[in-house]
Structure formats: C-alpha cells, structure tokens
Amino acid sequence: MKTGKDYLTSLRDGRKVYVHGARVDDVTIAPGLREPAEEIARGYDRFFDPAPGAYHPMFEVPRSAEDLRARIKMVFEADFTAFNSAACLALLGARGALRAADPVYVERIERFVARCRAEDVRIAEVISDAKGDRSLPPSRQADPDAYLRVVERRSDGVVVNGAKLHITAAPFVHELVVMPTKRMKAGDEDYTIAFSIPANAPGISMVTVTHAPRGDDVRHFPVSRRYAIPQAMVVFDHVFVPDDAIFLNGEIELSAAIAHSLGLWERLSGLAQMAEHADMLTGLAHLISEANGVSRAPHVADIIAHMAMYATITRANLEASLTQAEITEDGMAKPNELYVNAGKYYAASEYVLMVRHLHDVAGASVVTSPTMADLDNPDIGPFVEKYMKGAQGFESAHRMALFHAIRDLTADVLAGWHLGSNISAGGGLMAQRLVTRNQYDMQAADRLGWSAAGLAPGADG
Ligand SMILES: Cc1cc2nc3c(=O)[nH]c(=O)nc-3n(C[C@H](O)[C@H](O)[C@H](O)COP(=O)(O)OP(=O)(O)OC[C@H]3O[C@@H](n4cnc5c(N)ncnc54)[C@H](O)[C@@H]3O)c2cc1C
Numbered sequence: 471m472k473t474g475k476d477y478l479t480s481l482r483d484g485r486k487v488y489v490h491g492a493r494v495d496d497v498t499i500a501p502g503l504r505e506p507a508e509e510i511a512r513g514y515d516r517f518f519d520p521a522p523g524a525y526h527p528m529f530e531v532p533r534s535a536e537d538l539r540a541r542i543k544m545v546f547e548a549d550f551t552a553f554n555s556a557a558c559l560a561l562l563g564a565r566g567a568l569r570a571a572d573p574v575y576v577e578r579i580e581r582f583v584a585r586c587r588a589e590d591v592r593i594a595e596v597i598s599d600a601k602g603d604r605s606l607p608p609s610r611q612a613d614p615d616a617y618l619r620v621v622e623r624r625s626d627g628v629v630v631n632g633a634k635l636h637i638t639a640a641p642f643v644h645e646l647v648v649m650p651t652k653r654m655k656a657g658d659e660d661y662t663i664a665f666s667i668p669a670n671a672p673g674i675s676m677v678t679v680t681h682a683p684r685g686d687d688v689r690h691f692p693v694s695r696r697y698a699i700p701q702a703m704v705v706f707d708h709v710f711v712p713d714d715a716i717f718l719n720g721e722i723e724l725s726a727a728i729a730h731s732l733g734l735w736e737r738l739s740g741l742a743q744m745a746e747h748a749d750m751l752t753g754l755a756h757l758i759s760e761a762n763g764v765s766r767a768p769h770v771a772d773i774i775a776h777m778a779m780y781a782t783i784t785r786a787n788l789e790a791s792l793t794q795a796e797i798t799e800d801g802m803a804k805p806n807e808l809y810v811n812a813g814k815y816y817a818a819s820e821y822v823l824m825v826r827h828l829h830d831v832a833g834a835s836v837v838t839s840p841t842m843a844d845l846d847n848p849d850i851g852p853f854v855e856k857y858m859k860g861a862q863g864f865e866s867a868h869r870m871a872l873f874h875a876i877r878d879l880t881a882d883v884l885a886g887w888h889l890g891s892n893i894s895a896g897g898g899l900m901a902q903r904l905v906t907r908n909q910y911d912m913q914a915a916d917r918l919g920w921s922a923a924g925l926a927p928g929a930d931g
Pocket residue numbers: 594595596597598601604605606634635636637638639701890891892894895896897898900
C-alpha cells in the first residue's frame with residue numbers, strides 16, 4: 471500500500487492541471503489544491519498497512535447488506551476519493567451485461583480492478599460530457615466533440631476527443647475511468663466508449679475549480695478543510711487508448727449499462743452523505759439553540775423536531791436500501807434501487823428547508839461572527855469574548871466555533887457547492903424520479919386504488 475508521502479510523490483507525474491487560468495506544475499503545493507491533496511494523503515496514512523498483499527477496504531467487493539454498511543462507514547473514515555472507488559464496483563456490477571457482448575471486456579475490468587487494489591491507486595468517475603444542445607443526440611451536435619468520441623481506430627487501440635465535465639477529484643487521482651453518459655442510439659457508435667486511462671496521459675488537460683478554504687485558520691473552516699472536493703473539466707485532445715484498457719467499444723445497446731450501474735453507487739454515496747449531514751444539521755441546530763438559550767422555546771423545539779424527522783426519514787431510506795440489497799449473479803451486493811433513488815431525491819429536495827430551519831434557530835452570527843483569531847487578539851479579544859457570550863454554561867469560544875461550523879457547512883463557499891451538488895451530482899433529480907417510477911410497484915398501488923374505489927382490479931384499461 472502507499473503511504474501519504476508516496477501518494478503525494480506519485481502526483482508529480484507531469485499531469486496537465488490548470489486553476490484560475492494558470493498551469494499548475496505541482497498539485498501538491500498549489501494554493502487551493504494543496505489542501506485537498508494533503509487531506510487525501512492523510513487518508514492514505516490512516517489506512518496504511520505494510521503487510522504484503524494488504525489493500526484499502528475501498529476495493530473490497532460487498533457481498534451482503536452488512537458489507538455495504540461497513541463500506542459506508544469506511545467511506546466516511548477514508549479520504550473523499552473513497553467515494554470514487556464506486557467506479558470499480560460499477561464496472562464489476564456491469565459484468566453480467568458486458569459478458570454477453572464480449573467476455574474480453576470482463577477480463578479487462580477484472581484486471582483493472584485488481585491493479586487498482588494492488589497499486590493502491592485512486593480513480594475518478596469520468597462520465598458527464600459537455601453535451602452541447604441537450605435536445606440533440608451526440609451524432610447530431612453542431613460540434614461532434616460535444617460528447618467524447620472515437621476519432622480514429624488503430625490496430626492496437628483508439629484515439630478519442632471530447633471533454634468530461636464536473637469530474638470530482640480528477641487532478642488528485644491516478645486513473646480516469648471513462649464511460650458514456652447515457653443510452654446511445656443507432657448512429658452514436660463512436661460515442662459508445664468506456665475505458666481507463668492514466669491522469670497524465672498525453673492529450674489530457676484538467677481545468678479545475680476549487681472550493682478549498684480561503685484562509686489557513688482551520689478553526690474558521692472546520693468542515694471545508696476536510697470536505698472541499700475540487701471538480702475539473704477533463705479535456706481529451708487526441709488521446710490514445712490501448713485496447714487492453716477498453717471496457718466497451720461501439721455496442722450501443724450496452725451504452726447505459728455501466729453508467730446506470732454507477733448511478734446507483736453514486737446515489738448511495740449521496741444518500742449516505744445526506745443522512746450524515748441531516749444528523750449534523752440537526753445536532754448543530756440543537757447545540758446552537760442551547761448556546762443561545764432558546765432550546766426550550768416551543769417554536770424552536772418544534773423546528774428541531776422537524777429536522778430530526780428529516781434526518782430519520784433520510785436514514786430510514788439508507789437503511790432500507792442496505793437491508794433490501796440484491797445479490798447479483800457474480801455474488802456482489804447491490805443496494806436497493808428504489809430506496810436509494812427515492813431517498814436521495816427526498817433528502818436533496820428538502821435540504822434547503824433544513825438549512826433555513828438551522829439559520830432560523832441560529833441567528834445572524836452564522837454569517838457575522840468574529841473569527842477565532844479576533845478572539846485571540848489581546849486588544850479586542852476580551853470584548854469579543856464578552857459580547858459573543860450566549861447562555862450561561864456555554865463558553866463564548868464554543869458558541870463561536872458552532873457558528874463557524876454552521877457557516878462553513880451552510881452559508882459559505884462549501885455551502886453553495888453543497889446546494890448545487892445535492893441537486894446535480896449523481897445525475898439530476900429527474901433521473902431519480904425516473905428510476906423511482908420504474909422500480910416502484912405501481913401494480914400493487916393500482917390494486918389498492920381500484921379497491922378504494924370499490925372496483926375490481928383492472929376493471930378498465
Ligand atoms: C459537485 C458535483 C460533482 C460531480 N461529480 C461528477 C463526477 O465525478 N463525474 C461525472 O461524470 N459527473 C459528475 N457530476 C456531474 C453530474 O453527474 C451532472 O451534473 C448531472 O448528471 C447533470 O448533468 P448536467 O449538469 O449537464 O445538467 P443537464 O443535463 O444540462 O441538466 C439540466 C436540466 O436539463 C434537463 N435536461 C437535460 N437534458 C434534457 C433533455 N434531453 N430533455 C429535456 N430535459 C433535459 C435536466 O432534467 C435538468 O433539469 C458532478 C456534479 C456536481 C454538481
């Protein structure tokens with residue numbers, strides 16, 4: 471396994487990364503990128519095991535509901551690239567469909583996952599195309615590169631052009647796992663391509679946005695210092711992909727198999743994170759109401775009860791998605807699609823209301839609290855201490871720390887990122903409605919409807 475130091479060294483591999491309009495030579499020291507790189511390095515160290523053959527649990531294939539639960543716990547303890555390891559599970563989960571097309575794809579996938587595990591690499595899930603005019607299919611776009619495509623076929627591989635957008639952690643990983651973003655139709659064969667490629671392969675550039683804390687005082691950014699995850703536009707300019715790294719090549723009927731499989735794992739991660747955040751928001755609301763001396767006010771207790779209900783329903787969906795897991799023909803446990811999609815949709819849709827509740831309970835210091843450095847200042851600190859005092863028994867410093875956690879999580883750069891991320895990451899809300907509609911037992915619901923109307927099931931239609 472790699473240590474954090476090995477990991478940071480491995481990123482100095484000539485990868486082409488841009489941030490704020492400038493090329494970055496070393497992502498491990500560039501402002502805004504250094505922090506996430508160091509966070510991942512700490513994650514490597516937390517899980518380091520020198521024993522020969524040891525590997526990170528993110529590469530463990532879940533075989534039961536209990537394994538899935540353990541995976542979720544592990545993802546929270548690991549660094550944020552652990553979420554991305556779902557791409558390996560998605561590839562393995564798509565084996566059933568791919569085997570029928572060509573068993574060689576399955577062999578390559580299994581070799582790739584074994585290599586990720588053996589070399590302790592980190593991967594990015596590279597799916598969302600630029601997409602151009604959303605109303606047109608890939609092959610009818612004004613710019614033929616609006617969706618990533620094969621521009622040349624050689625005896626030993628293919629050459630691809632295009633860009634994938636919003637790619638989480640791309641500048642910090644070793645391998646990019648590329649797959650089609652949606653179901654392709656006849657004429658879209660060149661767009662039906664899935665493969666893995668090293669992040670420093672010739673022709674790849676990454677245009678990165680960072681939401682890293684804008685100051686070094688970690689007390690001011692207690693949440694974002696751990697969870698600020700950069701995304702990147704990954705540009706492929708005539709990139710050669712050798713045959714051995716290709717997992718799908720032109721079979722349009724299978725174009726959605728891997729992405730659909732990944733969507734499920736992505737939304738499970740999203741749901742798990744939202745369940746965690748729901749409890750965190752509720753805890754923050756409760757603690758700050760105590761620090762403010764209003765926890766017993768009926769309207770505040772009512773708001774906090776509402777937040778606790780949101781947290782409980784979100785977690786109930788997560789639990790149901792695990793206990794109702796399906797075991798695939800390859801023996802892998804897959805979370806239940808209905809509960810994952812309905813739960814993720816519900817949690818994302820109601821999140822803004824929970825933030826409103828939290829801000830309502832907490833008050834204006836969420837956005838105006840002096841910093842902890844102000845508290846340290848010998849001239850002004852005593853006044854800050856005096857006037858940031860809330861309820862008896864709560865130290866001003868602790869009350870301020872709560873305000874900074876609330877701001878960092880719900881009212882600052884990371885908060886804006888969360889709002890957008892909750893809605894779009896893992897596929898937009900519409901995708902979750904579609905899957906829910908497909909998975910829901912509508913016939914059973916219809917039978918109840920007929921019965922409520924006093925009619926025999928299927929009386930008409
Ligand atoms: C924080 C974050 C992290 C992400 N990480 C990754 C990642 O690691 N890898 C990755 O591949 N992607 C990632 N994504 C991208 C995410 O999967 C996409 O944002 C999502 O799939 C939606 O695509 P889009 O943003 O292009 O929106 P659009 O597809 O443009 O959707 C916008 C709206 O248009 C509607 N719409 C779109 N097409 C049509 C149509 N044909 N007809 C009618 N209506 C339509 C949609 O329903 C939606 O309401 C990430 C996104 C975020 C916010």
